[in-house]
Amino acid sequence: MPSFASNSIHHYLTTLDWWPAIAQVCHRFNIILGPNSFLWEQIVKQLLFVNQSSTNFQSKIHTFLSAQLRFRVNSHWKRGVCLVKPIASIREKHVLPWLVLKSDVVWVGIGSHIRAYTRTPPVAFHHNKPFSGRVKPILDLSSSRVDLGRFVVKDDGEDVVVAGDTNGSVFVWKASTGRLQFKQTNCHSSDVASVELFKNVILSGGRDKFVKVFRFDNSNSDSSQNWKNQYAIEELYLDDRILSLDIDPSGTFFCTGTAGHSGVPPSHLFDLTTGALICPLRENFRDGEGVYDVHFESPNELLTGDFNSALRLWDLRTQSNVSVWDDPHDSAVNCIATDNNMTILTGTAAHGGIRLWDKRQTRCVQLYFVKPELRSPVYSLDFDSSEMYAALDSSVLGFDFSGGIRKPTKDLIVYPCN
Numbered sequence: 409m410p411s412f413a414s415n416s417i418h419h420y421l422t423t424l425d426w427w428p429a430i431a432q433v434c435h436r437f438n439i440i441l442g443p444n445s446f447l448w449e450q451i452v453k454q455l456l457f458v459n460q461s462s463t464n465f466q467s468k469i470h471t472f473l474s475a476q477l478r479f480r481v482n483s484h485w486k487r488g489v490c491l492v493k494p495i496a497s498i499r500e501k502h503v504l505p506w507l508v509l510k511s512d513v514v515w516v517g518i519g520s521h522i523r524a525y526t527r528t529p530p531v532a533f534h535h536n537k538p539f540s541g542r543v544k545p546i547l548d549l550s551s552s553r554v555d556l557g558r559f560v561v562k563d564d565g566e567d568v569v570v571a572g573d574t575n576g577s578v579f580v581w582k583a584s585t586g587r588l589q590f591k592q593t594n595c596h597s598s599d600v601a602s603v604e605l606f607k608n609v610i611l612s613g614g615r616d617k618f619v620k621v622f623r624f625d626n627s628n629s630d631s632s633q634n635w636k637n638q639y640a641i642e643e644l645y646l647d648d649r650i651l652s653l654d655i656d657p658s659g660t661f662f663c664t665g666t667a668g669h670s671g672v673p674p675s676h677l678f679d680l681t682t683g684a685l686i687c688p689l690r691e692n693f694r695d696g697e698g699v700y701d702v703h704f705e706s707p708n709e710l711l712t713g714d715f716n717s718a719l720r721l722w723d724l725r726t727q728s729n730v731s732v733w734d735d736p737h738d739s740a741v742n743c744i745a746t747d748n749n750m751t752i753l754t755g756t757a758a759h760g761g762i763r764l765w766d767k768r769q770t771r772c773v774q775l776y777f778v779k780p781e782l783r784s785p786v787y788s789l790d791f792d793s794s795e796m797y798a799a800l801d802s803s804v805l806g807f808d809f810s811g812g813i814r815k816p817t818k819d820l821i822v823y824p825c826n
Contacts, residue, residue, distance in 0.1 A: 452479055455752065457791070473793060491807070492808075493528065507799050508559065520553060520555055521549065551591060563610050568583055570605045613664060656710075665712060674690055713741030718733065719741055735772070763775065774822060786800065
């Protein structure tokens with residue numbers, strides 16, 4: 409087929425939902441517009457949520473969809489057409505829930521427990537009526553009587569869950585069995601706000617203004633990880649409360665997000681091997697403009713979510729802020745989730761607000777409000793091509809956009825920004 413003809417088809421398909429009719433015109437068009445044809449792949453590569461270009465993002469996908477079906481799912485994301493999947497209720501008061509999404513499990517931390525829930529297949533693949541009740545956890549991790557903070561799950565070789573609690577302790581569990589592997593009590597004098605893990609190195613950041621670096625010696629161990637071996641603890645003092653941490657995918661750097669008080673820059677970049685400070689990432693800021701979440705897109709790209717409602721993209725090769733996206737309602741950014749390509753979701757501090765951002769644009773693309781009548785912050789969120797999960801102050805919910813539901817739900821209100 410001549411290139412101009414293919415380009416014309418591409419233009420109409422990306423602007424109109426004509427794909428079912430065109431695919432039935434003739435056998436040749438059916439081949440061109442098959443579920444995984446080259447043309448469909450080229451179309452979905454340019455779409456938010458469903459491009460699946462990153463291997464890191466692919467590791468979170470429960471069920472891989474054809475390119476043709478992903479195009480349909482993208483329209484469901486735009487219109488808010490989805491099935492609501494209740495995951496967990498939150499009865500405790502004044503807790504900060506956190507979730508981690510994996511391909512087969514969603515991990516949810518509420519109070520003193522971290523529970524693993526099996527992910528159900530997208531509704532598009534249910535032959536019968538999909539299960540609509542709450543699912544039961546397959547694992548329940550708890551080694552503390554006080555609240556656990558943000559946690560990380562590594563299942564690609566490490567097979568561990570790492571968390572800290574409000575007593576300043578750090579825990580390591582085996583992710584597949586829930587068995588406690590390591591416990592260090594009172595390593596911080598206050599809450600452990602965030603933890604991170606890269607191979608045999610654990611980071612913990614506390615409200616006592618310290619970052620603790622645990623380096624485990626696995627040189628004499630036959631297994632890839634042995635948390636009972638001798639370890640060393642290094643301390644980094646930042647003179648401000650640590651709110652967030654992240655390690656870059658290559659294990660070269662780590663970044664801290666702090667509260668932005670006492671003239672201390674809200675973001676710092678460190679060398680993971682030596683613990684040496686490389687640079688502060690922001691020097692011109694107002695008091696209290698802290699960073700609630702940090703996320704490495706790649707070894708050279710870093711996202712930070714600010715209390716002053718800004719999402720920032722940093723180029724670490726030049727140590728400069730290359731993009732700033734301002735929340736349209738001036739809401740603080742609590743958490744960040746991305747597809748490591750061009751789709752970014754941010755959870756905000758009011759009305760269950762979630763913002764959709766496109767790296768190729770300067771303005772917000774779409775507004776989502778999860779149960780807006782509750783006026784809850786979104787404490788944590790994550791997504792794959794067909795599902796989104798959000799943690800509010802009263803519940804953790806999943807939203808399935810794969811199909812089978814034709815009308816928007818009242819639990820998720822969608823407004824386009826353009």
